[in-house]
Amino acid sequence: MTDDVCQKGHKKEIMAVHDTMDVLSGKWKISIISSICYYNKRRFSDILNDVNGISNKMLSKELKELEMNKLIKRTVLDTQSVTVQYQLTEYGKTLQTIINDLTDWGMKHRKVIIGEKEK
Amino acid sequence: MTDDVCQKGHKKEIMAVHDTMDVLSGKWKISIISSICYYNKRRFSDILNDVNGISNKMLSKELKELEMNKLIKRTVLDTQSVTVQYQLTEYGKTLQTIINDLTDWGMKHRKVIIGEKEK
DNA sequence: CTGTATCCTAGCTGATACTG
DNA sequence: CAGTATCAGCTAGGATACAG
Numbered sequence: 001m002t003d004d005v006c007q008k009g010h011k012k013e014i015m016a017v018h019d020t021m022d023v024l025s026g027k028w029k030i031s032i033i034s035s036i037c038y039y040n041k042r043r044f045s046d047i048l049n050d051v052n053g054i055s056n057k058m059l060s061k062e063l064k065e066l067e068m069n070k071l072i073k074r075t076v077l078d079t080q081s082v083t084v085q086y087q088l089t090e091y092g093k094t095l096q097t098i099i100n101d102l103t104d105w106g107m108k109h110r111k112v113i114i115g116e117k118e119k
Numbered sequence: 120m121t122d123d124v125c126q127k128g129h130k131k132e133i134m135a136v137h138d139t140m141d142v143l144s145g146k147w148k149i150s151i152i153s154s155i156c157y158y159n160k161r162r163f164s165d166i167l168n169d170v171n172g173i174s175n176k177m178l179s180k181e182l183k184e185l186e187m188n189k190l191i192k193r194t195v196l197d198t199q200s201v202t203v204q205y206q207l208t209e210y211g212k213t214l215q216t217i218i219n220d221l222t223d224w225g226m227k228h229r230k231v232i233i234g235e236k237e238k
Numbered sequence: 239c240t241g242t243a244t245c246c247t248a249g250c251t252g253a254t255a256c257t258g
Numbered sequence: 259c260a261g262t263a264t265c266a267g268c269t270a271g272g273a274t275a276c277a278g
Contacts, residue, residue, distance in 0.1 A: 010157070014169055016221070016225030016226045017225055051137075058250090060261055082258080099136060101220055106136055106138040108213070163240055175240075176242080178240095
C-alpha cells in the first residue's frame, strides 16, 4: 500500500487509471482475459463456457478488440473440426497482477455482501 | 506473478473478477476513486476537475453508487457555501492495491502506444 | 458549490438464425 | 467448432437547464 503515491496526486495518475480501464472496459473483457489466463490456453467454446452469461457474439467481438490491443493471440489449430486457440501475449501477461488483485478483491467482496445480508 | 493460481482455473475466480468489475463498472468510477485516493479528501468540484471529461451529472451519479457500495464516505462540511467532502472508507481503501496496479499499467501502456505510433 | 431534472442518441447487448 | 448477420430494446452517458 504505497502511501507515498497518495500525496499531492496528479491528473497523470488518474488518467493512467482511466487509460487502463479503457482497454479493459466492456462488460466481459476482464472475465475473458481471466479465463485465458487461468487456463493458459483456451478455445472459443471453452471461454464461452467459462464466462457465465456471455453470448458468442459478444465473445467474438471482445476477443477481436483484445487482439487488436495486442493482449491476446489467436491461433487457428490445424485440426479436423475448426478449432481456435487463444492465449495471452507477453504483453497481455503484464495484466496478471491486476487479474489476481481483482480476483482477490472480488472474493472478499462477495463475503462482505453475504455478511451484510445475514444481518 | 503467482503462477500457481493459473493452473486448473475455476469459474469461481472468473466470477470474482466479474464481481469486482461490476462494482467498479461505469466509465468513471475508478477514476473517481483514484482522485479521492490520491488526494485523501476531495470535494465535489475538485473531483470534477480531476477527472477529465466527466460531467457533474455523471459524477453525482457515480458517487452515489460508490457510496451505496460503502466504498466512499460523504460529508457535508459546515461552511458558508455548500461544500461536500468525499473520502474512501476503510473498505474503499482495500482498493488501493488495485488502483496502484491500474495506474502503473496505464503509464506503461501509454508508452507502448506512443512507441507504436512512432514506428 | 453541489447537486437534480429532462431530453436525447450512439452504441452496447441479447436473441435468433445462418455460414464455412 | 467458430464465428457472422440481422433485428430490436435498453441504457449509459452527454448537453443543457434548473434548484437549494
